[in-house]
Amino acid sequence: MKSLFEKWNSINLVNRIIAGIIIGVVLALTVPDALSGVTILGTLFIAALKAVAPVLVFVLVINAIASHVSGKATNMKMILVLYAIGTFLAGLVAVVVSFIFPTTLTLKTQAQDVAPPSGILEVLESLLFNIVSNPVSAIMxxxxxxxxxxxxxxxxxLKVASDTTKSVIANVSDAVTKIVQWVISLAPFGIMGIVFEAISTTGLSALAEYGRLIIILVGTMFFVALVVNPLIVFVVARRNPYPLVLTALKESGITAFFTRSSAANIPVNMALAEKLKLDKDTYAVSIPLGATINMAGAAVTISVLTMAAANTLGIEVDFITAVILMVLSAVSAAGASGVAGGSLLLIPLACSLFGISDDIAMQVVAIGFIIGVIQDSCETALNSSSDIVFTAAAEYAKERKEN
Structure with a gap:
């Protein structure tokens, strides 16, 4: 059994995940009813990631800051700038694409039990109260x-604590990291369950009517991931960006696509940052921060669906209003994680720019939930992979300056 386990772990994780995807598809298409219990594997995997991620972030950030040597520079300022630029450019691309390929919607679906924020001040207020929340509640x-x-x-x-205390914190951090590695090693089984459930229960038939919208959304996100982000990396680091970008999409984006949670993908990004030999003092903070505020995919979703609503109603969007939409999308996207329902519930806020009523805007939100099986997966993959791309880009830029 031990040798079998070692042989399993010796196989590249991405290859194991691909095998899990294939097995999940085959089982869902052949015996969906007989093996319905397979879905619990996906539920357990996502629950385990979500359970360990808050604790991991908490201890890693404490350890990184407490053990940080004074005078040793980190790249957080540059990373924050890259997060802001990446999110804004994603909104810009989405608006431009919406002008080139205008999309209309069939507004007939009502959204139920959802309450969007009333304005940008409510989003910012929610973020501020999240910052000062009780630490135990924050973790829970x-x-x-x-x-x-x-x-x-x-x-x-704790920077002034004794070396013994810092050693204990470091040991706890290492122990939690080891637990995370154990959880991640189970990813192929969890993703197999997720794929099985998606195909055997949801299917893709319900998405046919919104095919054009899905193509616009996914195409825009691919463009941001494969053109915009590499361009940013090249400008900053002056090196071929594609080895980094493709590695991030393969090892972070694939997992994020299936878990549909930037928070759940934090351990995966931490492991990848370590594999890329990035500065732990930096990525221990930048990765969880990115999962909160680096939301290029959300900016795309908000912009495309808002422009689609405007096109449906025959509203002419001028250049100034388009620019305001880009900025609003970027700011709102950064606050998406602080609002129940994520980026979709921020669409009414963007729609208000064009005087679109909440009743119409909430129908757009409902359409977003219908296509969410693809939209949310691609959005999360872009968001999460961008965290590692920009963190690494800042590291490479620092190395270039030093050399």
């Missing part, structure tokens, strides 16, 4: 802004 509720805030404060306070 996976409130990453609150977790980051408390971890930073505790890390700063």
């Amino acid at each position: 509720d996976a409130n990453y802004l609150g977790i980051l805030a408390w971890a930073v404060v505790l890390g700063i306070a």
Whole structure:
């Protein structure tokens, strides 16, 4: 059994995940009823990732800050700038694509039990209250802004602690990291369950009517991932960006696509950052922060669906309003994780720019939920892979300057 386990772990994780995807598809198409219990594997895997991620972020950030040697530079300022630029450019591309390929919607579906924020101030207020939330509640509720805030404060306070105390914190951090590695090693089984459930229960038939919208959304996200992000990396690091970008999409994007949660993908990105030999003092903070505010995929979703609503109603969108939409999409996307329902529930906020009523806007939200099986997966894959891309780009830029 031990040799079998070692042989299993010796296989590249991505290859194991691909095998899990294939097996999940085959089982869903051949014996969907006989093996319905397979879906629990996906549920357990996502639950395990979501359970360990808050604790991992909390201890890693505390350890990174407490053990940080004064005078040693990190790249957080550059990473934050890259996050902001990436998110804004994603909104810009989405608006341009919407002008080139205007899309209309069939507004007939009502959204139920959802309450969008009333304005940008409510989004910002929600973010501020998340920051000052109780630390125990923040960990329990996976409130990453609150977790980051408390971890930073505790890390700063523990910088003057004894070496013994810092050693204990480092040991706890290593132990949690090891647990995360165990959970990630189960990804092929979890993703097999997720794929099985998606194909055997949901299918893709319900998405046919919205095919054009899906193509626009997914195409825009692919363009951002394969053209915009590489261009940013090249400008910053002055090196071929595609080895990094493709590695991030393969090892981070694939997992994020199936888990549909940037928070759940934090451990995966942490492991990839370590594999890329990035500075732990930097990525221990930038990766969980990116899962909270680096939302290029959300900016695409908000912009495309808002423009589709405007086109459906025959509203002419001028250049100034389009620019405002880009900025609003970027700011709203950064706050998406602090609002129940994510990026979709911020669409009414963007629609208000064009005077579109909440009743119409919520029908657009409902359409978003219908295509969410693809839209949300691609959005999360772009968001999460961008975290590792920009963190690494900042590291490469630092190395270039030093050399």
